[in-house]
Amino acid sequence: MGAAGAALALIVTAGFAPLDEQDLARSFYGQHIDWRPCLSPEELAEAEPVEGDPDWRARLECGTVTVPVDHGDPGGRTIETAVVRHPAQGPADQRRGSLVFNFGGPGRAGVAQFESGPLPVSRRIRDSFDLVSFDPRGVGESAGFTCPEWDAMERPLEEIAGLEPDRVGPDQLRDLERTAHRFTWSCVDEVGTEFLANMGTVNVVRDLDLVRDALGDERLTYVGFSYGTYVGALYAEMFAENTRALVLDGALQNQRGVIADGVEQSEGAQRAWEAFVSYCLEKAPECPFTGAEEAPAEAEALLAGIDADPIVVQNTRIDRHEMLALLRDSLYTERQWESDARLLARIVEGDTQDPFVQAYLGSFVAGQRDDRGATQSAFTAVQCADHARPGGIRAYQEGAQRAARVSPFFGGDEIWSYLPCASWPDTELAPGGLSAPMAPPLLVVGTRADPATPYAWSEELADQLTTATLLTYEGGGHTAYAGGRACVDGVVDAYLLDGVVPATGASCPGEL
Structure with a gap:
């Protein structure tokens, strides 16, 4: 039975499991990671140099932690979760254990992120x-996969790009539905319904607690960006007693369904675009643009001109669709806004x-050549599992x-990309109404003009979590910590190092 016609399973905690299952699940604790260099001497010699710390990659260590695919069936199939670390550089008496990062997505691989260069x-x-x-799980070296039909919807989505949703005709709707179904069932054929049923964040969180234990940390210190904020908030709910300090930067809201969240993200992207236009005009x-009132018509004329006469770069045509994708992506990095305006x-x-x-x-064209298939597959699997x-x-x-x-500039095309969820297999949903009342003080960071996770979501999460405090960055871009913003970095560092929580209403000024 498909997701639409079945009641979705709720989380079953260890407290409700039979005693023998509890004992078997506990057997995954007490692991020791066999650390080894991430890159061989030959790979290090061939790697591109990195700025700031040329020895960063040489110090990286990699290992694995074994986790069950289904935590409710710990005697079943297992996978190896890939882990990476950069050892602390200070004196032994100053070291405080591990600081675990999740870079968001869903679908972002932490190992590859570390190997790309030093964390800022x-x-x-x-x-x-x-x-x-x-x-x-399901990402990168942790049993990562690519659905064979991951790009099945690209053609029908291109055909309706820029079209008002109510003008999409019956034949186009059938084509969208058919190709979305192909995407879904190619994923089922690739990894099976059991694996997809357990791709949700509730199981990522269970895996994370096994990682924490294998690292030798009594309690978790963690920074989660974007989707990583949901991982962190859910961890605080499920494992409050194992929590030390959690930074939740660019809060994701997962409580309202896949379509409602997509609509609110579109509204956030529109607000970020309007903030960019204001910056463009003023600085x-x-x-x-000639003025705030004229900007919408001038932007539409610019896009129409590109659509009529696409720009050719590296044998690739940049039309309206690609330009909108570029602009939305570039809004994620506030320091690119000057270059966007010049472009x-x-x-x-x-x-x-x-x-x-x-x-x-x-x-931009070079970036589009990355392995989008694996990223899109994992992103869809988690989105459909969580919502x-x-x-x-x-x-x-x-x-x-x-x-x-709500987003007249970017339109509603992104919502169609969630259509594979309509035929997705049944999954386990995490508990709703997170409040984590037993967790220690938590820190939520929200960016006022965030194009991906609207600022309202950070406000909502900070209100929702009993022990959370909100730090506001009064600028733009997607997430704020470790982005060279001295005020934000100082507040977050004080929290991570010494548990210092900022005052209620704390904010940092925008830097553009």
């Missing part, structure tokens, strides 16, 4: 903690062969209409 954290943090991350050296200004001037334009768009989800395509069409109303 302060010297005190690097001296005091072993910096640690892991690949969540950018080059800006294509748009020069396109409006008709100088698409300008070296800056070609180089900037070229970097309540309707089974009929009309609900997604109505959601796309709502998204288009």
Whole structure:
């Protein structure tokens, strides 16, 4: 039976498991990680140099922690969770254990993130903690997978790109539904219903507690970005007694269903775009807009011109669809806003062969060549596992209409990408209404003009978690910690190192 027609299973805690299952589950605790260099001498010699710390990669150590696929059936299949660490650099008497990072997604691999270069954290943090991350189940080296039909929806989505959702016709709806179904069942064929049923965050959290134990830490110190905030909040709910300090930066809201969350994300992206336009008009050296009231029409004219005459970069055509994707992605990094404004200004001037334009768009094209299949597969699997989800395509069409109303610049196209959830296998849902009343003080960080996780979600999570305090960054970009913002980094470091919680209403000024 599909997800739409079945009551979704609720979490079953260890307290309700038969005694023999409890004992078997406990057998996964007490593991010791066999650390080894992540990269061989040959791989280190061939790797591109990294800025700031040329020996970073040489110090990285990798290992695994064994976890059950189904924590409710600990005698069944297991997988190896890949773990990476950068040892603390300070004197032994100053070290405080591990600081575990989750970089979001879902679908972001922690091992690859560490291997890409040094984490931009302060010297005190690097001296005091072993910096640690892991690949969540189904991601990267932790039984990562790619659904063979992960790109099945790309063609029908391109055909309706920019089209008002209520103008998508019956044939197009059938095509979307058919290709979404192909995506779903190619995932089932690839890894099976049992694995997909256990891809949800509730099991990532259980895995994380096994990782904490294997690291030798009595309690968890953790930084979660974006989706990682949900991992952290759920950990505080399920394992409060094992929690030391959790930073939840760019809060994700998972309590309202996949469509409702998508609509609210679209609204957040619109607010971030409007913040960018304000920056462009007030501060950018080059800006294509003449005023706040004129900007919507001027932006639409710019996109229409690109659609009529796409820009060719590295044999790739950049049309309206790709430009919107670039702009939405670049809003994630506040320090790119000046370059975005320059890019748009020069396109409006008709100088698409300008070296800056070609180089900037070229970097975007190169980024699109990464392994999107594995990322998209894991992202969809977790989104569908974590959310309540309707089974009929009309609900997604109505959601796309709502998204288009709250985000006139970006439109509602993103909602269609959640359509595979309509036919997703039944999964275990995590408990709702998280409050973690027994957790120690927690720190939520919210960015006022966050394009991916709206600031309102950080406010909501801080209110929801009994012991949480909210720190507001009054600028833009997606997440704020470890991004070179001295005020934010100072407050978060004080919390991680010494448990100092900021005052209620604490904020840091924007830096643009």
